[in-house]
Amino acid sequence: MKKIINLTINQLAYETAVEPNKTLADLLRYDLKLTGTKKGCDTGDCGACTVIMNGDPVNSCLVLAVQANGSQIETVEGLSTDEGIHPIQNAFVEKGAIQCGYCTPGMIMSTKSLLDKNSNPSEQEIREGISGNLCRCTGYTKIFEAIESLRS
Amino acid sequence: MLLPKFEFHEPGTIKEALELKKKWSSTARFLAGGTDLLVHLKKKIITTDHIISLQKIEALSQIRDNKDSVEIGACATMAKISGTPVIKEKFSALKSGVDNLGTHLIRNRATIGGNVTNASPAGDSLPALLIYKAVVLLESLDGKREIPIEEFFKGPGKTDMKVDEILTGFRLPTPPAHSGAHYIQLGKRKSSEINVVNVASFLEFDPKTKKILNTRIALGSVAATPIRALKAEALLKDKIAEEASFYKAGEIARTEDCKPIDDFRGSAAYRRAMVGVLTKRTLATAFELAGK
């Protein structure tokens, strides 16, 4: 039986009915058409589906949509503003930290959470801060450079 | 990948959760962090008709410092445990264990109760719980029950928890002065790893005589459950805390305490050898920390 849930996504309030077995990732992608959040494994191994839930980055493929009832969710679509793209997104573009781009939304959400909590992360903290986000294209080097360029 | 259909329940109290569990019994499963449960459901390794989410029960995710002990709620996430000052200061081996579980994303959801009830011999938080002499706190509608963590594990994926019980948390006595502990896990890569061997050691010594007063060594991934290296521990009793003693303890742990098997992650022979190395190394670091 479907359940009505209320949640805030990128500062917009949503009320929607979901089956209990629907994941947050599928709710975002297929019901709400927020397809910026990607799925690369569906089992919490790749991090492509990373969203920030109540301040912490999580694998949205391992969160039930019903569990997100009452939550604050941030997705990659919420970062850009009327003023343009977010500085993190800009740094990823400028430093060449994006190749195929499939891990990028998740990688950027982990980066946002990392920098929200620690504006001046060390190299090790940067590595740890994206350790759940697999990238097969870049070898991470330019991703590190992009994040390093954002240190305060 | 789709999850099977199930009914979702979200009780607000432990009592409500227990009532639901009693009603649906083995057709229901508790959902804590979901990082294992949802994966196993998606992969059709397990099935369930009812999911009882524990996330709305605040009492379950608290971490309380009672000075002589610390109580960790079963639904405290790995990230929360890692960030708690008393854990950082007094339970560094546990911090190290929870920091090594999965990835930074998994640790924001995965709970210590989930890690323990999964009862994987390789579980990252388990050796530390063993060496800190954790007491498992269980509750059913009939009342509360406490058992030492060593008695809780019954085999891979099997625990002493009854079908109508809930794991509410753990109580860890605060380690004494002049003690230290350390945890090392060995895998193939440095993140998101399933351990080939993991070892935690606790050591208390007399600063005057340098004699070891107390030691506990826990070995993961080398038996059906995480185990204590009791023979190695016995050997260390009253020995001088020094490299040679740690080496000998490692040798005993390797040859007498562990009973590893071959699987696709590693051979029994290698696991055995690494028990020796990691026991020695964790003891040495535990001693170093104890001296601080």
Place this chain on the structure above:
Amino acid sequence: MKEYDVISTRANRIDTPDKATGRAVFVDDISRPGMLYGALLQSPHAHAKIISIDTSAAEKLKGVKAVITSKDAGDIKYGVSPARYDETVFAIDKVRYVGDEIAAVAAESLDIALAAVELIKVEYEILPAVFTIEDAMKDDAPLLHEGSPKNLCAEVHQEFGNVEEGLKNSDIVITTKMKNKRQDGAFIEMQGCIAEFDNLGVLTLTSSTQVPHYVQRTVAMVLGMDVGKVRVIKPYVGAGFGIKASANPMELACCFLAKKTRKPVKMNYTRDQVFMLARARHQFSHTITTGAKKDGTLMAIKHECWLDGGAYTSFGIATVYYTGSLLGGPYKLDNMSYDGYRVYNNKPACGAQRGHGAVIARACFEQQLDMIAEKIGMDPLQLRIKNMMETGDTTCNDLNMSSFGMSECIEAVRKGSDWDKKKGHMPKGKGIGMACGFFVSGAGYPIYRSDTWHGTVIVKLTEDGGTALVYTASAEIGQGSDTAFAMIAAETLGIPLENIRLASGDTDMGVDLGAYSSRQTLMTGHATKDAAEHAKKQVLEVLAEQLKVPVESMDIRKGFIEFKGKAPDFSELRTRYIKEHRGWIDNPKSEKLTFREASRIAFLEKGSIVGTGKYKPHLLGGKFKGAAVGTSPAYGCSAQVAEVTVDMETGQVTIDKITDAHDCGKAINLTSVEGQMQGSVSMGIGETMHEEVIFDKQGRVLNHDLAEYKIVTSMDMPMVEAIVVESAEPNGPYGAKEVGEGAIMPTIPAILNAVYDAAGVRLYELPLTPERVYHAIQEYKEKNNIK
């Protein structure tokens, strides 16, 4: 040296703003009105006869729109190389691996489709299965394919020069073996597709592919349609690395489902299905004998290799040839023989992956170079320099190095890694090692025998004159090809990059063989340059007529027309342009005539200005059997130095640093070149250190997820210093050649050589799990009586 305005810079990629903001559309982000969802029934058995298939229960399930089997899809064989087409969409008589496709369902929702798949009843007669080369070659082994006795899929026998003589004249002869493990591409986007027919019978397949062109031809052949009635569109693709370089059974099944239902059908692989389809790097077992003179001169290579192929050929024919041919360089060597065998068995088929065929051969051989250097007391870096080919040299198997910055690469890593100070002076447990490699810049011939152009490009100027549209059927899969072609078009036309709009990955835009064999920068790049030159010429011809100046006296740079000598009076043209633009705000005020004005005038005179470009390589290679594989208009080359720490008690290897120099001819986009180098290194590290597809005794993949199949994480990746070397390739557009695959060649042997330097042990089997290294160290200690 010529100065460039657009290429040779670090311009931001044109696709990454959309990728950074979540706007870039990948196939699973697309949904179509009335779309159905498809699911596959795949074999649970590794080898079995199909006795019967009963789809009646599945068909009756509410919401099911079609159930198809080989009865619907027919028996047309397809594959990669036409000579070895050995697959059908659905198994007809038997299944050959766990995952072989048997049926497919289209339904109103994915859960209905999956439920219907469960309802299909298949009666099997289990056949004995073989999972290793040894078992598959036994006299009484079950045969996978009729006409392939001993399950031998392919064999190659080649000799160049006289190997026996070469070895006889050698002072040092070294024989070693080397074995890797089956790899998985582990791209983050799992394959997916959407097929739909319009009312005129035209099929559009949107798919996560590297090769729209080959998919188009395969779909047309298998469905019995005209190529012109099949359109393949590649949206953004979450990488491929070779695995997505041929049509997959899901794409074909999806087309059949769309045909039967007359509705759009979407299908996706789950991660475990990606592992089941496989098509990634083979497991190679090499035995190489190398001979050298006391002074280090290389004399001969005798090479034998066995490839564990899996159930079908896939790219295997090309693989088994590449394995031999790409050992012909980068060193001077007159005598080389190769015996290669690819063997079928009941595991998923292997195919092509970054560094196709050549990676493990190089890992074996480059270790031997270090052994030879050690024996004669020579610096291994010096040994390589001594034997290095030079620009213009041709290998004994007829591969011509039309440009070759190999020595520059070696010098760059020597300096970059501080080799001279470190080699021989590292403390125990730490080591340094190096290796070299080279790779094709595009296969010299298409996969099917044809005179076809390898790439065609259209450059169309917009009617307002401001923008150039570039249309190419090439495949941007993450490597940055769209940006490279936009930059080449801008440079050639003489306009800023922001005035280019590019569309790619659609078979309606022309022919392009796609993203494989590191071919696009050189080949599609050439076609792009050709098309842009053609468009530019048309604009200048109109100007010449209008201004009465010869075409040769004009050029276009940075969006302005440049005149040799004094500029003619163009006020009439400007007035005409401004009249056209009445009411617009951006009328030209510059002293120079703008490209925009010239292009608009050209449109007014001649209609749409369309430049067309095309490319195919000149005739390449020798006359012997298999001479085509390994040929290329140009070869990229590289040298790497690895620095490692080995934990002598646990066997854990930590890679501390990689210094990588790559000769890419000319870096169209420097940042993208470095990105390919760093990405190659990370894949090489994964293969060296922890990647390995593991099977159980029934032929099922045990580690079919990204937790247990271990690619490099951010915690494992060492610092990589990427040094770009340029060599002005005469056959490349602006001198450009490959970087996408060559950069992986030296990684594995450089690490292996560094581990030897650190721990004194040589490892002949990958991956370097702590356990494998530990046992090697123990053996070494026992042999040398070390406690």
